[in-house]
Every structure is written in structure tokens, then in C-alpha cells.
Amino acid sequence: MLFAHINLIDKDFQYRENQWVGVEGSRITYIGDTAPDEASAARMGKLYDGENKLLMPAFYNAHAHAPMTLLRGYAENLPLQSWLNDSVFPFEAKITPEDCYWATLLSCAEMARYGVVSFSDMYYHMDQGARAVIEAGLKANLSDTLIAFGETRLKDLPLAENHKRLLRYFQGAEDGRIVVDCNIHAEYTSNPAAVADVVAFAHEHDMRIQVHVSETELEHEECKDRHDGLTPVQYFNNLGVFDGPCTAAHCVWVDDADIEILADRGVFVAANPASNMKLGSGFAPLAKMLERGVRVCLGTDGMASNNNNDMMQDMYLFALLPKGDMRNPALITPQEALFAATRQGALSQGRSDCGMIEVGAKADLCVLDISGPSWTPMTNPLVNVVYAGHGSDVCLTMCDGRVVYEDGIWPTLDIDQAKYEVSSRTQRIISEL
Numbered sequence: 001m002l003f004a005h006i007n008l009i010d011k012d013f014q015y016r017e018n019q020w021v022g023v024e025g026s027r028i029t030y031i032g033d034t035a036p037d038e039a040s041a042a043r044m045g046k047l048y049d050g051e052n053k054l055l056m057p058a059f060y061n062a063h064a065h066a067p068m069t070l071l072r073g074y075a076e077n078l079p080l081q082s083w084l085n086d087s088v089f090p091f092e093a094k095i096t097p098e099d100c101y102w103a104t105l106l107s108c109a110e111m112a113r114y115g116v117v118s119f120s121d122m123y124y125h126m127d128q129g130a131r132a133v134i135e136a137g138l139k140a141n142l143s144d145t146l147i148a149f150g151e152t153r154l155k156d157l158p159l160a161e162n163h164k165r166l167l168r169y170f171q172g173a174e175d176g177r178i179v180v181d182c183n184i185h186a187e188y189t190s191n192p193a194a195v196a197d198v199v200a201f202a203h204e205h206d207m208r209i210q211v212h213v214s215e216t217e218l219e220h221e222e223c224k225d226r227h228d229g230l231t232p233v234q235y236f237n238n239l240g241v242f243d244g245p246c247t248a249a250h251c252v253w254v255d256d257a258d259i260e261i262l263a264d265r266g267v268f269v270a271a272n273p274a275s276n277m278k279l280g281s282g283f284a285p286l287a288k289m290l291e292r293g294v295r296v297c298l299g300t301d302g303m304a305s306n307n308n309n310d311m312m313q314d315m316y317l318f319a320l321l322p323k324g325d326m327r328n329p330a331l332i333t334p335q336e337a338l339f340a341a342t343r344q345g346a347l348s349q350g351r352s353d354c355g356m357i358e359v360g361a362k363a364d365l366c367v368l369d370i371s372g373p374s375w376t377p378m379t380n381p382l383v384n385v386v387y388a389g390h391g392s393d394v395c396l397t398m399c400d401g402r403v404v405y406e407d408g409i410w411p412t413l414d415i416d417q418a419k420y421e422v423s424s425r426t427q428r429i430i431s432e433l
């Protein structure tokens with residue numbers, strides 16, 4: 001595809017008008033003020049009219065539970081612990097592998113519709129997750145979940161075999177679109193020996209780790225009671241969780257010493273502002289983390305606690321919340337918000353050639369329709385993207401050079417069937433409870 005006369009957000013997160021951007025295969029091969037030569041243009045194929053359009057890097061959702069789409073709207077107005085124990089866990093016990101496939105497929109459709117090309121997922125039945133992501137044409141870092149109560153070790157759990165199978169069949173599949181990670185659900189759902197088992201496995205197989213950290217005040221304080229005053233960050237740091245690449249979701253209740261550790265160990269923190277507010281968990285100290293150099297990216301979390309995959313909505317909250325929380329309007333620039341939602345998310349997934357519009361980078365792009373009233377005037381285009389734009393302004397999403405959404409059409413999947421399957425499977429599960 002050759003995008004003609006299009007406005008874009010470049011690799012330095014600067015706005016440039018009236019550009020030409022060429023894509024060949026899975027990569028961006030041309031960016032310029034003028035059209036490429038005829039031979040190059042012929043290789044790029046379809047010409048895309050960029051008038052009233054804005055081309056930007058696609059979004060990377062750094063924390064998700066795609067199959068939880070089944071639970072959208074199911075457990076509402078509950079605090080996290082009772083939300084999890086009384087509603088979510090009993091519902092999840094009824095979810096089959098095929099349910100996971102359909103819910104992940106619908107989640108992929110929703111993400112593609114909102115300009116998201118890749119997500120980091122923590123759940124179960126990840127073979128089915130991989131199947132859905134491959135079919136939808138998206139990318140994902142998929143991780144099967146460690147929950148290990150009592151003295152249970154990794155070798156005692158089906159997870160041990162799941163890890164091996166996922167690695168064998170899916171690690172690096174589809175030209176790297178699928179990456180298999182490890183995960184540790186949380187401090188309060190595992191024991192130190194099992195955590196150490198997962199860390200050893202991850203390091204042995206060069207895998208990244210995803211983990212929930214200090215999401216609620218209760219979790220943070222109970223961890224200190226259980227582990228001689230260690231916070232979740234200190235506890236996981238001592239167990240080697242941060243010795244390799246790691247994404248820590250939430251980090252709402254981290255203290256100053258925790259922030260030092262997260263910065264020094266190069267941990268990616270996936271902020272989930274919508275989910276944290278919806279579950280009444282609080283506000284992560286995002287401005288302080290960014291100031292200290294923590295690598296903060298952005299996630300939607302699951303659909304039972306958001307309840308949508310519109311990353312632009314989370315990006316809006318990401319930019320707003322620290323201002324209100326700290327009563328300082330100077331905090332979080334539009335560039336910082338955009339970087340967290342795109343490039344930093346790609347880096348958190350180990351995708352160093354993704355998340356920016358640059359020659360040689362993967363063609364992971366989204367196009368925003370900027371003809372609507374909320375985009376005028378374009379006095380400050382980046383401010384418009386962060387504060388005036390919506391996910392529904394996305395009119396095209398491209399992943400590895402392939403269009404996965406355009407103007408109400410999902411060329412890779414049957415959207416009506418995906419909606420029907422998820423709706424009827426949710427009804428079945430609720431009737432079984």
C-alpha cells in the first residue's frame with residue numbers, strides 16, 4: 001500500500017503534513033515529502049488517498065485478558081477481591097478452550113477496530129488464543145497463567161506441560177507475530193517456590209514474564225504481612241522475576257523504594273487507568289514513575305473491568321489522571337501518552353522493530369479519520385489525538401503490512417459469527433452457574 005498526501009506522526013512523535021508512506025510486504029519501505037519513483041510505487045501496490053486522514057503507529061495493548069470478553073458486563077460495581085473470588089473465578093471455571101478461542105477472536109476484532117495490533121495476554125487455553133490471533137492477523141505475547149496455592153510447585157501443574165507445548169508450536173510463529181511469555185498471576189495467588197520455578201523456566205527458555213503487581217492497597221499490605229515487610233515489588237525482585245524482561249501490570253500502590261527498583265531493573269509497567277478506576281483500586285503514580293525513568297506502557301486489562309479495548313480511551317485517562325491526582329496540569333505530555341500507548345508497548349513485548357513510523361520498521365499502522373468536528377481546528381494535532389480523538393475515528397488498521405480492519409470491514413474474520421458465538425457462550429456459562 002502507498003499512503004499518499006497523508007498527515008503522520010513520525011518516529012520522534014512529531015506531526016508532519018502531506019507525506020507519502022510506502023509499505024512493501026510487512027515493512028515500511030518509504031517515507032517522503034514526494035511520491036516514490038514509479039518502480040517503487042508499483043511494488044507498493046494500492047494507492048491510499050490520505051486527504052483528511054492521520055497516519056500513526058498502531059497501538060500496543062500491554063496488558064490484557066482477551067477471553068474475559070465473555071465476562072463483559074457480568075460482574076459490576078464490586079471491589080477487586082470479591083469481584084475476583086465471588087464472580088470472576090466461578091465464571092472462569094466454566095470456560096472451555098473453544099470459548100477462549102471465540103472470545104479472543106472477538107477481542108482481536110475489537111482491538112483491530114480501535115487501531116490495536118498487538119496485545120500481551122495472561123489467561124488459560126493459550127493454544128486457542130494463538131489460533132484466534134493468527135487467524136485475525138494480529139500479534140500477541142501469550143502467557144499461560146501460574147496460580148499455585150499452598151505448596152504446589154510448577155511441576156505439579158498442567159502449566160508445566162502447557163509451557164513446553166506452547167513453546168514448541170507457537171514461539172515465534174507467523175514471522176514473530178506470536179510470542180510465548182510466562183506469567184505469574186500475582187503474589188497473593190502463588191507461593192515463592194512456584195514463582196521461582198517459573199522464573200527458572202523463563203530464563204532457561206529466554207522468555208519474558210508478565211505479572212500483576214500492587215493492584216490494590218489490600219494486596220500490597222497483605223504481601224508485607226506475609227513476607228516480613230516486603231512489598232510485592234521487593235518480593236518479586238528477590239525471587240528474580242525482574243532479572244529478565246518483565247512487564248508488571250498496575251503498580252498502583254508502589255512506594256518510592258519500589259519505583260527505584262522498577263526503574264533500576266528496567267521493568268516495564270503496564271498502566272491500566274480505566275480498570276484501576278472501575279474496580280476502585282486507585283491511581284498509579286504514573287508521573288513519578290516516568291520522571292524516575294520507569295518504562296511505562298499502557299493496557300486495557302480484561303473486559304470485565306474496563307469494559308472496552310479502545311486504547312485511545314485509556315490513553316486519554318493516562319494523560320489526565322496524574323494531572324488531577326497531583327493537581328499539576330503540566331504532567332504527562334501528549335508525546336509521553338502516545339509513546340506509552342505505542343512504541344513503549346511494542347518494546348515491552350520485545351518487538352524492537354515495531355511501534356514507530358520509520359523506514360525498515362514493521363508496518364503496524366492505524367489511520368484516523370480527522371474530518372469530524374472534534375478534530376477542527378488542528379492547532380495542536382497531538383493534543384487533538386490524545387484529548388479529542390476516539391477509537392471510533394480509526395478507519396484503517398494494518399498489522400505487518402496486512403489490513404485487518406478498514407471502514408467497517410474485518411477482512412480476516414467473520415465478525416457476525418464471532419459476536420454470535422461469544423454471546424451464546426456467555427449465556428450458556430451464566431445458565432450453568
Ligand SMILES: [Zn+2]
Nearest residue numbers: 212249301302
Ligand atoms: Zn490483569
